[in-house]
Amino acid sequence: MPALGGPLGQLAGWIEAARGAGEAEPDAMTLATTTRDGRPSGRIVLCRGVDERGIRFFTNYGSRKGRELQDNPHAALVFHWAGLGRQVRVEGTVSRLSPDESDAYFQARPRGHRLQAHASPQSQTISGLDVVERRMAEVTAQFEGHDVPRPEGWGGFLVAPTAIEFWTKGADRVHERLRYDRTPQAWTESRLAP
Ligand SMILES: Cc1cc2nc3c(=O)[nH]c(=O)nc-3n(C[C@H](O)[C@H](O)[C@H](O)COP(=O)(O)O)c2cc1C
Incomplete structure (x- = not known):
């Protein structure tokens, strides 16, 4: 497969540079989403791949x-690698990965992580962590001696970027900002004031 070029190739390169530099969480990115009426919320998730689609x-x-x-289905992502003085901002449109792609990733996860995906009703209110621990024990028994299948309600999302900005720390707050906007033909580059 040809090497990934353009801004997505640069993003992949920066993640690998962060890994090489020993950053604690090179794949961590803040994901911002909003409600239907535009109220935002953010949390960290792990980037599990960058390709020509996003x-x-x-x-x-x-x-x-x-x-x-x-x-x-519109979201923003922010990566930050403090040791390298780099930030990347992404804006894009989000869609679900295919069940096959989600299955492939799910099966590569450690067994305990796969069991947890069955046991934890993520984001729901619970009376205590013992609720999830009890459910972990139940699903562990249920799948004993069997593969742990991917729960239907768990899987991947793809953020197809419409804009990507690369920020590099400079002296005296004179940081470099390069923004790329996706047009139907190509990416256009603009330089922004820090
Ligand atoms: C370093 C780090 C990595 C995380 N990676 C993921 C992830 O890949 N997927 C995920 O669902 N939650 C991940 N989380 C947990 C989320 O930040 C969040 O607590 C959870 O997804 C629930 O968010 P929500 O209630 O807004 O959906 C991670 C948290 C941290 C601190």
């Missing part, structure tokens, strides 16, 4: 973020 992450589709993305 950026992927995995979660519970019934979680708050999953429900908000159902209502409004």
